[in-house]
Amino acid sequence: MKIISSPLELKKYLKNKNLSIGFVPTMGALHDGHISLIKKAKKQNDLVVVSIFLNPTQFCKNEDLDKYPKKDEADKHICKLIGVGVLFFPQIKDIYEDDEVSLMAPKIRGYVLEGSTRPSHFNGVLTVVQKLLNIVTPTKAYFGKKDAQQLNLISLMVKQLFMSVEIVAVDTVRESDGLALSSRNCYLSTKERQDALKISASLHSAGIMVSKNILNSDEITKKMKEVLSPLEIFYVEILNRDFEQLSQVEIGNTIILVEVKIGTTRLLDNIWL
């Protein structure tokens, strides 16, 4: 596995390779969710590039970037073991300059759900993902369905900026008890981790209602909020795949999304129906 930290060096290394490139951008602290993205990229491409870059611009002012888990050596080891071809490992100075051209999240879809309480978050995500895609110029780039709004906005950016990469959505990986894998799970105490199971339980209850043909969004969200109680709920929403509100679940075109705060940790999850 080649480890490269300079964007220009990486561009040079990948130039004229004439291979299909699968790209998995990450912020490190790799878990089985990332591994499933990398495995899918391996299956579908000649060469896999993974980036590890803890992107400061997607953290809002009140969020603690320094507390984000850092596992650089373990991450390198994981990448090597699963057959990553190139690990892109830049420093902040390699990616950002002092005076930057800015890319803004769309005014509506970037400021609902996650964006309503983290207003600058998606500007930072889209900016860094665009930079990374421009550096790697992959054939396909892989993102988890767990961060459904991020996935939606990145797909929108690629379409609206006429970028030529194909965005591949990958299913959420869960612990055996249902908790969706997240780098933030390590912040949870034993009691908080137990409370967090209410998130997947609420989505499961929604799935059961839909299987009984109860499709009304108000009825489903009411039940989900009961299951989530007494957790602090940021949102429970039933949306179509374009992130528009649905009054009824439409099978094949629905995402049910939840975000809660447990202690000081925000956790999100969703199901695609």
Ligand code: PAF
């Ligand atoms: O999902 C993430 O880990 C990050 O938001 C991403 C896409 C790597 C951009 O920093």
